[in-house]
Structure formats: structure tokens, C-alpha cells
Amino acid sequence: MKRAIAVIVVTVIAIWSPARSTALPSQEERVSGFGFRDSQSNRDSGFGFRDSQTGAAPDCLLLRTPNPETRFLHHRQRTKDNRRFLCETRTPNPEPLLLCQPLESKKWFFASLRMTTARTYDVQYSFEQLSREAEQARSQSRDDEAIALYQRALKLRPEWDEGLWNLSSLLYEKEKYPEARDRLRVFVADQPKAGMGWALLGLSEFQTREYARALDHLRQAMTLGTGGSQALARSVFYYAAVLLTRFEMYDQSQRLLFEMARSGQAESYLVEPVGLATLRMPLLPEEMPPDRREMVRLAGEAALALNDQHQDDAEKLFQQMTASFPQEPGVHFLYGAFLMDTRPADGIAEMKRELEISPFHVAARVRLAEEYVKEGQAEEAVKLATEATQLAPQDATTHRAWGEALVAKGDVPAAIHELETARDQSPDTVGIRWALLRAYTAAGRSADAAREKDAIEKLAQPGSQP
Numbered sequence: 001m002k003r004a005i006a007v008i009v010v011t012v013i014a015i016w017s018p019a020r021s022t023a024l025p026s027q028e029e030r031v032s033g034f035g036f037r038d039s040q041s042n043r044d045s046g047f048g049f050r051d052s053q054t055g056a057a058p059d060c061l062l063l064r065t066p067n068p069e070t071r072f073l074h075h076r077q078r079t080k081d082n083r084r085f086l087c088e089t090r091t092p093n094p095e096p097l098l099l100c101q102p103l104e105s106k107k108w109f110f111a112s113l114r115m116t117t118a119r120t121y122d123v124q125y126s127f128e129q130l131s132r133e134a135e136q137a138r139s140q141s142r143d144d145e146a147i148a149l150y151q152r153a154l155k156l157r158p159e160w161d162e163g164l165w166n167l168s169s170l171l172y173e174k175e176k177y178p179e180a181r182d183r184l185r186v187f188v189a190d191q192p193k194a195g196m197g198w199a200l201l202g203l204s205e206f207q208t209r210e211y212a213r214a215l216d217h218l219r220q221a222m223t224l225g226t227g228g229s230q231a232l233a234r235s236v237f238y239y240a241a242v243l244l245t246r247f248e249m250y251d252q253s254q255r256l257l258f259e260m261a262r263s264g265q266a267e268s269y270l271v272e273p274v275g276l277a278t279l280r281m282p283l284l285p286e287e288m289p290p291d292r293r294e295m296v297r298l299a300g301e302a303a304l305a306l307n308d309q310h311q312d313d314a315e316k317l318f319q320q321m322t323a324s325f326p327q328e329p330g331v332h333f334l335y336g337a338f339l340m341d342t343r344p345a346d347g348i349a350e351m352k353r354e355l356e357i358s359p360f361h362v363a364a365r366v367r368l369a370e371e372y373v374k375e376g377q378a379e380e381a382v383k384l385a386t387e388a389t390q391l392a393p394q395d396a397t398t399h400r401a402w403g404e405a406l407v408a409k410g411d412v413p414a415a416i417h418e419l420e421t422a423r424d425q426s427p428d429t430v431g432i433r434w435a436l437l438r439a440y441t442a443a444g445r446s447a448d449a450a451r452e453k454d455a456i457e458k459l460a461q462p463g464s465q466p
Contacts, residue, residue, distance in 0.1 A: 125152070126156075127153055127156040127157050127160075130149055130152050130153035130156065131149075131153045131157075131160070131163060133149050134146050134149035134150045134153055134163065134166070135166075137149055138150075138166060138170065143170050143173070143174060144174075146166075146170060147167060147170050147171065147174070150163050150164075150166060150167035150170070151167065154167065159190070161187065161190060161191060164183060164186065164187050164190075165187055165194075165196075165197065167183055168180050168183040168184045168187055168197075168200060169200065171183060172200055172203070172204055175207075177204045177207040177208050178204075178208055180200070180204045181201065181204040181205055181208055181210075184197055184200055184201040184204060185201065187201075188201055188217075193224060194224070195220075195221045195223075195224030195225045195226050195227060196221070196226050196227045196229065196232065198217050198218075198220040198221040198224060199217075199218065199221035199226050199232050199233075199235070199236045200232075201217045202214045202215070202216075202217035202218035202220075202221060202236065202239065202240075203218070203235060203236070203239060205217060206218075206239050206243070211243055211246060211247075212247075214239070214243060215240060215243040215244070215247065218236050218239055218240040218243070219240060221236050222236060222237070222240060234260065234265060237256050237259070237260050238260065238269075238270075238273070240256060241253045241256040241257045241260070241273055241277070242273050242276075242284050242285060243284075244256065244277075245273065245276050245277045245281070245282060245283070245284075246282050246283065246284055247282070248280075248282045250277050250278075250280045250363075251397070253273070253277040254274070254277045254278060254303075257270055257273055257274050257277060258274075258307045261274075261304055261307055261308075262307070267304050270300070270304065271296075271297055271300035271301055271304065272285045272288065272293075272296055272297065272300055273285055273300070274299075274300040274303050274304055275295075275296035275297060275298070275299035275300030275301075275303070276288065276296055276300075278299050278300070278303045278330075278334050279295070279296065279299050279329075279330035279331070279334060280330050280333075280363060281296070281330065292328075294324070295321060295324070295325045295328060295331070298317050298318075298320055298321040298324070299321055299330075299331075299334055301317050302314045302317035302318045302321065302334075302338075303334075305317060306338065311342075314338065315338065318334065318335040318338055319335075321334070321335070322335050322350075327357060328357075329354075329357055329358040329361070330354075330358070330361075331354075332350045332351070332353040332354040332357065333350070333351065333354040333358075333361060333363060333364045333367070335350050336348070336349070336350025336351040336353075336354060336364070336367070337351075337367055340367065340371055344371060344374075344375070347371065348368065348371060351364045351367055351368045351371075352368075360391055362388050362391050362392045362395060362398060363397075365384045365385070365387055365388035365391075365398075365401075366384075366385065366388050366397050366398060366401045368381075368384050369381040369382075369384040369385040369388065369401045369402075369404075369405055370401060370404070372384065372405075373404055373405055373408045376408070378405060378408040378409040378410075379409070381401075381404075381405035381408060381409075382402070382405040382406060382409055384401075384405075385398065385401040385402035385404075385405045386402060388401060388402070389401075389402050389418075394425065395425075396421075396422040396423075396425035396426035396429065396432060397422070399418045399419070399421045399422035399425065400418070400419060400422040400431070400432050400435060402418045403415045403416070403417075403418035403419035403422060403435060403436075403439065404419075404435055406418060407435075407438070407439055407442065412439055412442050412443050413443065415439050416436070416439045416440065416443060419432065419435050419436040419439055420436065422435075422436075423436055428459060430456055430459050430460070433452050433455055433456050433459070434452075434456065436452050437449050437452040437453060437456070440452060
């Protein structure tokens, strides 16, 4: 008896009664096998152990589990006289403990993993087992368990891209955005052509307020595509559009938002983003001041009505907006831009009113310059376009307006310089290239004109632009 106990007793923390010690099986009573059951899934793990020296099962096993923070393993030992022992590993850091107890008793004794004469075994789960259980948990919507299993499997095989993608998706769905972001950065580094990966990375970074990175990665997703997922594509377009507005790229934002509206996206979802973009307010919808919400709503509904060719409805909304918010920046510009196509004189008056309220309004100057070019007032157009360019030298629309005004004035060489600057700042804008082609033609530069024509044709090909 003493010999049997010595196998497990060295630094044992004894908490059992004297009578309890006689319950331990003798060497002759030991059996040769153990079965293990996972306490979280309540499934057998498929492991069994024998003493490598004696061929028999030891009195008690000391188990080191792959994930000691969350896992508990149990095993049962059945002796020849049908007595059963339950052993459970518990893992309070820094020293996991093994607890062993005859099932017919309520008392425990504890064996420390620091024991030197007890035999210890490392319980290892194979990658195949972990990946299989992770997939099963995911398919059965046991998301938390699936996340833990994917994490453990990826420790064994970090290059498992399918598991990394599934883990990232689950983390995003559970709104664990920083963790999803970090996993997705690893994923796209290994799979740089995976548009869905860039999409989910950009969406995660939006949620962690890394807006510049989010916009770059959402644009990458728009270029590569989202694998046919329409829902994901809509999210990518929406968040890219609102970020373009926040970074003061209003025209690009409006193009995306109106494209979404034309594709059947619910317009109620787009009203506020469209209103912010058309009023040129560099805010996300959630950043909008409450006292500006009605103004933004009217602007968005008016712009969407105009996009749907409902001219009368649009004008009523614009008039309501200017009457309700006559001193707010952007309001008269928006109404004036609408009037330029139908009543240019009224449109010019609204633009001038905008400049009285917003003396540094760049877009109002550009729009007025464009109208003055149409009306043959080249000198006034050049003056306004020059001011706009000085206010916003990195804005391609200002250089385009200045270039077209200079063409109208007859200064083609200077016009080409401004139009080339605009093209270099916004190479994918077809309208700028058309203006430059006309200027090259007027200057007799046929080779340059042909080059611009080829570029225009390439840009017109499907899929050439996001």
C-alpha cells in the first residue's frame, strides 16, 4: 500500500481524512486504460494512457492541457472491483492542480504538478481534430466555442488561411473589431488579391476609428471586388462614401452614393450621407449636430429626388431648405447648383449669396466660373477660378475650372498647364481628360490628344473604375 501511494505522494497537499487514504487502489487493482471527456463539449477526447514502464495505468495522471486558461479535462478510472475514480485538472495560475476523487466519496485530495515522482502526460490535440471541431461549432452557430477552437488550431498551423478567414469573420460578427482587424491584416498580407479580406479589414478599421486606413482598404476592396457578396459590396460602398465626405472628397462621395441609389439601395438609408456630401459638411452621419439634422435631411431628400429625375419635388425641397436655413453655409450653393441648369440667372444669384455667407467657399467659385465660361464671360471666369485654385491648390476641380477659363480666354498654353495639373491630381476623372484632349487639339498637339483619347477609352471599359 505504501509503495502504491508513493507514486503520487511527494508534495501532495493532503486534505483527505485518514480513512480516505485506504480507498486508493493497490497496484493489483489498477486497470490499464483511461478515457477522457471534455467538460465544455461533453465529448470523449479519444485519448488513453498506460504507464510506459509497467504497461498499466498509473494511480493518477497529471495533465497539461493545450489551453489551461479555459479547458478542464476529466478522466475516469475503473478498477477491477468496479470502483471508479474521477480526476480533473484545474488550472489556477501559476500552478495547475490535479484533483482525484473516488466517485463514491465527496472528499478530494490534491496533487501538485511540481511533484517529482508522479508521472505527467501532455494532452495534445491534433490540428485535424481542432479544425474539424471548429468547423462543426461554426456550422451549429456555437460562435464562442468556434472562436476558441480556431484560435487553438491556428497556433498549430498559422498558415491555415481558411481558418484565419473564418475566425476573422466570427470576430467581426461578434463585434470584436480590434481582434478581427489584427487577424485580417495577417490574412490580406498572405492573400493580397482577396477583396473580401480587404473589405472586412476596412470595415473593422472603420469601427476602430482608423479612418484613413479604412478608406484605403475599402477602396482596395472596391477594386478587387467582394466575391459576389452584394451585402458586403453595399457596406463597402456606403462606408467608403461616408469616409470620402469626412475627408472632404465630396464629389467622389456623391458619385458613390448616387450609384448606390440607382442600383436599388433603399434611399432612406442614404438620405443623411447624401445630405452631408451635397452640403459639403466633413462629418460622419453619427457626428452630425442634432440642430443640423433637419437641414441635412432636406438636402439629402432633394438631391435624391433630383437624381431620380423628380425635378419638381427636388425644387420644393430646396426651397424649403433655403427658407428654413437661410444663413447656413452650403444651403444657397446647393440650391444654386440646381438652378444653373434651368434658370442660370437665379442660380448665379444663389451662388453669390453663398459667397456672402461663406467667403472661402471653393465649390461656389468653381461653379460660377463654369457658368461664366458658358456665357462667354471669360475674364470673370478666370478671376473666380484663380481664386478657387489659390484657396484649394490640391483640388483638381479648381485647376480644371481655371484651365477651361483660360481656353475660353484664348490662352491655350497656360490652359494646358492647369489641365495637366488637374489630370495628374485626378487621373481617373474622364471629364478632365476630355478638357485636356480639346486643349491639345486646339494647340495642334495631335499625339498628346491621341494619348488622352486612349486613356479615356480605357477608363470607359467596365471594371476599370471602382
